[in-house]
Amino acid sequence: MRLKKYTDYALRVLxxxxxxxxxxxxxxxxxxxxxxxxxxxxxxxxxxxxxxIQTTRGRNGGIRLAKKPxxxxxxxxxxxxxxxFYLVECFNEGENQCVxxxxxxxxxxxxxxxxxxxxxxxxxxxxxLLANKEELQTLMGIEIEQx
Amino acid sequence: MRLKKYTDYALRVLxxxxxxxxxxxxxxxxxxxxxxxxxxxxxxxxxxxxxxIQTTRGRNGGIRLAKKPxxxxxxxxxxxxxxxFYLVECFNEGENQCVxxxxxxxxxxxxxxxxxxxxxxxxxxxxxLLANKEELQTLMGIEIEQx
Numbered sequence: 001m002r003l004k005k006y007t008d009y010a011l012r013v014l015x016x017x018x019x020x021x022x023x024x025x026x027x028x029x030x031x032x033x034x035x036x037x038x039x040x041x042x043x044x045x046x047x048x049x050x051x052x053i054q055t056t057r058g059r060n061g062g063i064r065l066a067k068k069p070x071x072x073x074x075x076x077x078x079x080x081x082x083x084x085f086y087l088v089e090c091f092n093e094g095e096n097q098c099v100x101x102x103x104x105x106x107x108x109x110x111x112x113x114x115x116x117x118x119x120x121x122x123x124x125x126x127x128x129l130l131a132n133k134e135e136l137q138t139l140m141g142i143e144i145e146q147x
Numbered sequence: 148m149r150l151k152k153y154t155d156y157a158l159r160v161l162x163x164x165x166x167x168x169x170x171x172x173x174x175x176x177x178x179x180x181x182x183x184x185x186x187x188x189x190x191x192x193x194x195x196x197x198x199x200i201q202t203t204r205g206r207n208g209g210i211r212l213a214k215k216p217x218x219x220x221x222x223x224x225x226x227x228x229x230x231x232f233y234l235v236e237c238f239n240e241g242e243n244q245c246v247x248x249x250x251x252x253x254x255x256x257x258x259x260x261x262x263x264x265x266x267x268x269x270x271x272x273x274x275x276l277l278a279n280k281e282e283l284q285t286l287m288g289i290e291i292e293q294x
Contacts (some may be wrong), residue, residue, distance in 0.1 A: 104276070
């Protein structure tokens with residue numbers, strides 16, 4: 001049972017961006033997490049298209065959250081990044097060949113389990129993941145803004 | 148979000164075997180579900196080693212359940228077949244490189260969601276999946292024992 005790598009990366013991009021008091025760059029996220037800039041770029045694009053982050057170009061450009069951390073629901077982000085939920089073959093109606101599909105109770109049961117999974121994730125927002133922001137900043141080597 | 152193919156196949160092997168009043172064969176399961184005999188053989192081996200099914204060789208040999216359907220818990224079967232639960236990188240302690248692991252709250256959150264997923268599956272046994280046994284037998288072309 002795994003989530004996609006891009007889901008993992010998207011959550012890290014949001015944690016990194018939300019932990020910084022300044023705009024951040026693809027390069028620094030990539031270097032912090034040892035993930036290729038190409039992967040981070042794709043994830044940043046998807047998060048940007050879906051209004052989770054804002055990217056601006058140029059000298060003073062960079063990435064920042066497009067909304068407050070408390071308005072970024074973790075369940076929604078995971079649902080967005082996991083673009084299929086084919087737990088077993090019959091969830092993929094286009095390719096399903098399983099002969100017992102019309103009578104099988106497994107699909108309903110797995111669907112119920114998946115809902116329970118997301119029900120938990122929907123209870124949390126990015127602000128819950130940033131509750132210990134200073135500790136995260138230290139681990140990620142993010143410069144702390146002096147008051 | 149996907150389960151492994153072998154988890155899907157294992158559940159089908161149990162549904163097929165539990166639906167039949169006679170011993171069944173790898174060949175007939177394979178033909179019914181359009182899954183290669185090699186895949187079914189591997190799954191049957193794993194289910195057999197873990198005491199879910201019994202296999203006997205020879206002329207009157209075949210596969211049957213090793214216990215009552217109500218004693219075969221669906222959560223246990225899925226846990227057995229999904230041999231890793233690396234939802235994100237930090238679940239795999241051997242290969243984890245994520246720098247925020249000591250402070251990150253995501254792992255606990257995803258772990259809680261995964262428990263909710265299995266809590267649902269643990270509420271069901273194979274007998275729940277066989278509640279409409281006759282309908283399943285018809286779809287799988289299993290001969291119904293005449294009383």
